[in-house]
Amino acid sequence: MKEVMAIIRFNMMNVTKRALADAGFYSLTTLKVMGRGKAAVDYFLIQGAETGHEEAAAQLSASPKLIPKRLITLVVPDDQVQIVIKTITEVNQTGKKGDGKIFVLPVSEAVRVRTGETGEKAIDNVVKGNPAK
Secondary structure, eight states, rough: EEEEEEEEEGGGGGHHHHHHHHOOOOOOOOEEEEEEOOOOOHHHHHHHHTTOOHHHHOOOSSSSSOOOEEEEEEOOOGGGGHHHHHHHHHHHOOOOTTOOEEEEEEEOBBBTTTOOOGGGGSOOOOOOOOOOO
């Protein structure tokens, strides 16, 4: 089993969630997070400044700003990791800075608290037939 963690643009959450469900991955956890990459630019502020919002223009400075993002995590069997990565990448890839990152981590065990099931039986993301698009 692997945990797939994806950090994506805040406004891409619904389309990503829908794409994962369409691919058969319904169970996931999301968090609102703040972060930044190498760039010291808050793209939301630039967009606001360009549209004439004085508050956004006033906040632009040389110091790095944190940008609102979404963190999605889901645990899947090893043979389905690439489907999840492909699905998230296809939906979120614009070719611009800030598209996000995906991390894959090993999961040594999973336990469903309600039933006591362990291993892959404890995770819902066991897709039969790998419905990759």
